[in-house]
Amino acid sequence: MRLCFSGRHTQEEIRRMLVGKGGLVAHLGTNDAREVERRVEEGDKRARLVYEAMAYQVAKAIGAAAAVLEGRIDAIILTGGLAYSKMFTDWIARRVAWIAPVKIYPGENELAALAEGALRVLRGEEEAKEYPVPVVREAVLQR
Numbered sequence: 001m002r003l004c005f006s007g008r009h010t011q012e013e014i015r016r017m018l019v020g021k022g023g024l025v026a027h028l029g030t031n032d033a034r035e036v037e038r039r040v041e042e043g044d045k046r047a048r049l050v051y052e053a054m055a056y057q058v059a060k061a062i063g064a065a066a067a068v069l070e071g072r073i074d075a076i077i078l079t080g081g082l083a084y085s086k087m088f089t090d091w092i093a094r095r096v097a098w099i100a101p102v103k104i105y106p107g108e109n110e111l112a113a114l115a116e117g118a119l120r121v122l123r124g125e126e127e128a129k130e131y132p133v134p135v136v137r138e139a140v141l142q143r
């Protein structure tokens with residue numbers, strides 16, 4: 001917060017720090033997972049710590065989602081560019097595979113796939129799937 005109001009950076013510079021220059025770039029100077037893995041394999045302890053911490057955070061988010069979905073999960077899907085990384089996906093899978101099977105679909109085309117799916121529904125080529133909203137109820141804790 002102090003950095004935002006210090007007057008040393010413009011709003012755009014702060015935005016870039018948060019979007020695009022955070023994460024791996026902020027800690028390791030690169031957003032190339034292949035470079036990070038090469039460094040990990042060469043024994044760079046900081047690279048391993050940062051990369052594994054990122055996988056840990058993803059696993060925590062999956063666990064949080066599992067809780068709010070009341071454990072009704074058919075599969076955990078890992079996609080995007082980082083899904084190409086066996087090291088990264090193995091670290092995640094090791095922590096979450098007990099929840100549901102982990103499926104890995106590498107690639108950065110998930111938004112295009114979502115748009116194509118919506119288009120198929122709009123064209124009548126496919127039926128939309130509806131997911132029920134859980135009923136809110138009072139929980140009774142047993143002691």
